[in-house]
Amino acid sequence: MGADAPGAELEDIAAAARTRLVHEIEASGALCAEPAWREAFAAVPRHLFVPYYYVGVPGGYERRWGEHPDPAARERWIRGAYDDTPLATRMRDGELLSSSSQPSLMAAMLAELRVEAGDRVLEIGAGTGYNAxxxxxxxxxxxVTTVDIDPEITESARRHLHAAGFRPAVVTGDGARGVPERAPYDRIIATCALPSIPGALLAQCRPGGRILMPFATGVVGLAVRDAGCAGGRFLAIPAFFVPLRGEGVPQREPPRLAGLPRRARESDLFRFLLALTRDSVDPDEAHALWEREGMPPRDRYGLTVAGGRAWAWLDDPDGPYVWPLPDVRVPPGLSRGGR
Known part of the structure; x- marks a missing residue:
């Protein structure tokens, strides 16, 4: 690049990088189930949603941004915006508050959302606005409606969306309560990790709808039968998201690994089982089950909600391996229906 790249040249770099990203997403297999999402990833300019981001470097983080005075640094920013990696976009005292998820993971989740023309979608966790x-x-x-509890996040998401030419509803509020004034929804997708299944989301999703949410380092797809009943399996892919923030969200300690065999301690699949059963199964018992069942992958597990109760399961919701989850409660002031 020359001494100073004009905006047109940066846009050319962005277009080429976006094409490369789409090819990488396709190569990952994320679009196999729903190739129609290819057009969206090819058209939406991710760099407009990450005017700055942080990358890990020895000793901390490096900030990359589009207004850097050095043209070579601006080129690194715009190329990095189209890497198939998650990008940290908001930090506070070393804690990650918000990020732009890995595009291939986003594509896999959007494909599993199984949207159809005319569907209304609620997104929990506005992030940068890119997914919206x-x-x-x-x-x-x-x-499309997207909600986040942090007004700074919703304001920046709205600004990014407008810059890219989009005007979905961006709401500041507790994602666990949904957005009842715009319900009902045909699909609900969470882009932050939920510690339990919010009853408000079941209440605001139409019967026959679908909820896709990160849970216990995985992503589960729930088919909604009615306001109190839903169930489905986890996707095979791992997923690590910023946790949901809001009133009453519990802070969890990491599961105990001391004393367990090295193979279990270093296994992502075992840590997933620990996260899923942490309230009801001792780690030693979980390890014995994991070995006995042949180190099961994520898509052998699922979640079910019925009658105000929720439980996780292996292979079959009525089978021998069933673990209770926190009860499903609708927050005060929310009805079971939506308008």
Missing amino acids: ALLAHRLGDDA
Whole structure:
């Protein structure tokens, strides 16, 4: 790049990088189930949603941003914006508060959301606004609502969306309560890790709808039968998201690994089982089960909600391996229906 790259040249770099990203997403297999999302990833400019981000370097983080006075640094920023990696976008005292998820993981989740023309979608966790833009490109602005508890996040997401030409509803509020004033929804997707299944989301999703949410280092797809009943399996892929923030969200300690065999301690699949059963199964018992069942992958597990109760299971919701989860409660002031 020359001494100073004009905006047109940066846009050319972005277009080439976006094409490369789409090819990488396709190569990952994330679009196999729903190739229609290819057009959205090819059209939506991710760099407009990450005007700055942080990358890990020895001793901390390096901030990359689009207004850097050095043209070579601006090029690193725009190329990095199209890497198939998660990007840290908001830090506070070394704690990650918000990020732009790995695009191939986003594509896999959007494909598993199984949207159809005319669907209305609620997104829990606005982040940068990039995921809402992909949804709005596919379904239209009026069909998409995104919510986040942090007003700084919603304001920046709204600004990014407008810069990219999108106008979905961006709401500041507790994601665990949903957005009842815009319900009902045909699909609900969370882009932050939930510690339990919020009853408000079941109440705001139409019967026959689908909820996709990160849970215990995985992503579960729940088919909604009615306001009190839903169930489904986890996707095979791992997923590590910033946890949901809001009133009453519990802070969890990491599960105990001391004393367990090295193979278990270093296994992502075993740590997933520990996270899923942490309230009901001792780690030693979980290890014995894990070995006995042949180190099961994530897609052998699932979640079920019925009658105000929720439970996780291995292979079969009525089988021998069933573990209770926190009860499902609808917050005060929320009805079981939506308008």
